[in-house]
Amino acid sequence: MKKIATLLFVSILGGALTLGSYKIFFEEDSNQFLPQDNSQQNSFIPVTNTNRAYGTNADFTEAAEKTVHAVVHVKNVAVFKSGPRSIWEYYPYNNNGGRALQGAGSGVIITPDGYIVTNNHVIDGASEIEVTLNNNKTYKAELIGSDPLSDIALIKVDPEEELDYIPFGDSDNTQIGEWVLAVGNPFNLKSTVTAGIISAKARDLNLRDNSPQSFIQTDAAINPGNSGGALVNINGELIGINTAISSPSGSYIGYAFAVPSNNARKIVEDIMEFGDVQKGILGIRGTSINNEITRELDLSTSQGVLVADVTPGSGAEKSGIRQKDIIKKIDNIEINKFSDLTGYINSKRPGDEVLVKLMRDGEEREVNVKLTKLDTYPIPALGIEVANASAEELEAYKAPNGVRINRMLSEDLPSADLVGGIISEINGQKVSSVREVEEVMRSRTRANPIVIVFYTKQGEKQRMIWK
Known part of the structure; x- marks a missing residue:
């Protein structure tokens, strides 16, 4: 026992002597080679060591199951009273009484009693509108109303039972990079689901001169037959109506656009309540700020909307908004470009009040503006x-x-x-x-x-x- 204790003591003592010798003879010398300029230590590339998962294992099955049966196929049918102009106008109805397919697309059921949102260009000029559900049941649809400017139309079918529908979500709360599903019902494919992310918001495609649009951009695959279909989040909520693609060939190449759900819902509610769209206006004409305007006017900001003119008698004039004011925010929405402003205002009605945050002569101001009606x-x-x-x-x-x-x-x-x-x-x-x-x-x-x-x-x- 004594031998073991002695051996253990000798081992500990030897280790201590070895460590002490290293500290004295080696570590002291190595310090001579370290850089002495402390400024060198502050020159580094910022990094983060946070272990964050960026997985792509999001589960879309629940959102798809909630929405796929609420997206329908919409046929635009023309009826020729004087007979068809050519044999091709019968296609694909095979000589069925002067009926010709003018166009087709998708639609979204938004109520269990059969109200359906689609694109105006899908039903434009139709003598008859036919709707086919995902279970192959077909109904004649009635056009309730439409808004060509926003390319939104509301149609109605009378089903025997309650239909699956998609509830509206809040498109203002969507974020760039958020997962979304595009759900459509092309002519011969029934319901289709594609996945992607929100690539941009308040995108203006300049589809109509002097009337800026405000689209949600996504990389979820959307083709012409999917026009009027649903853009939904992973909770199965409707955040947009798929409307357009940007492609020289007419087929999907990575850029697709949807009318935000807040705008579509407002249009639908207006049509159902008033019979037409109640458009509220701020009462200004303006332009997005760019580098040229920033330099020319010596502005302290490079984003926002520059007020070029104020409509007499409008809410903007009554609230004190002036030419050359720069609008930076409306309510809780950041205004970086003109399509941000139009996109948000188009979701409002005449009589609604909004809080406008603007800059004038370098100073920030806030004014309440009551929107007026534009006929x-x-x-x-x-x-x-x-x-x-x-x-x-x-x-x-x-x-x-x-x-x-x-x-x-x-x-x-x-x-x-x-x-x-x-x-x-x-x-x-x-x-x-x-x-x-x-x-x-x-x-x-x-x-x-x-x-x-x-x-x-x-x-x-x-x-x-x-x-």
Whole structure:
């Protein structure tokens, strides 16, 4: 026992002597080779050692099961009373009484009693609309209403039983990088599901001149037959209506776009309650800030919307918004470009109030703005869209009556400087509202020229003729 204790003591003592010798003779010398300049130690590449899982094992099966039976196939059928123009107009109905397929797409059931959202371009010009469910049942559908500007339409079927439907989600809460599913029902494939992520928000494709759109961009595969289908999150909530793809060939190449669900829901509710879309406006004309504007105006910010003009009598004017103000935020939505602003405002109605955060002369301000209603009427023959004019606008333009030229329908027209002017007469008839303009245009003889009398921003009365 004593031998073992002695051996253990000797071993410990030997280890201590060895460690002490190393500290004295080796570690002290090695310090001579370390860099002495402390500034060298602060030059490094930032890294993180956080162990975070970036797996792709998200489970889409539950979201797919919740949504696949609520997406339908929509057929746009034209009926020729005088007979078909060619044998091909019967296809694919095989000589079935002068019926021809004009177009097809998908639709989303949003209520158990059969209300369906689809794209306006899917049903545009239809004599009949047919809807086929995922279980192959087919129904005739009624067009309830549509909004060509947003490309959203609402149709209705009368089923024998309650239908599966997809509840609306909040598209404002979606995030870039979030997983989504695109659910469609092409003509011969029944329901299809593809997965991807949200690639961008508030994307403006410049599909319509002077009318910025605001789409959700996704890399989930969407092809033409999927137009009008559902974009859903992994909870199976509707966050968008698939509408467009960006492709030179017409087939999917990685860029697809959807109308945000908040905008689509507002349009649907307007159609169901009022029969048409109740569009609220802020009352400004503006542009996204870019590098050129930043340098020209010596701005302290490179993002936001620069106010170019304020509509007289609008909520923006009454709240004190001025030219050259920079809008940075509306409610809790960051405004980095004009499509951010239009996307959010298009989800609101006339009479709604929004909190606008803006910059003026480098200082931040907040104002409450009550949105006003925009009644518009497009006149393709003139290439313009008109809106009801307020009393303040008539006074500002020194016009006794009239409607406001709201926007040009094409940037190619040479009369783009007419925007904002007041039209008081069309073909010798005084007009004071868009309804009166519509009546005049419908009753005119198309072969005759159109003569308008209008007032410029300077209050000058002018006359123009369109042949």
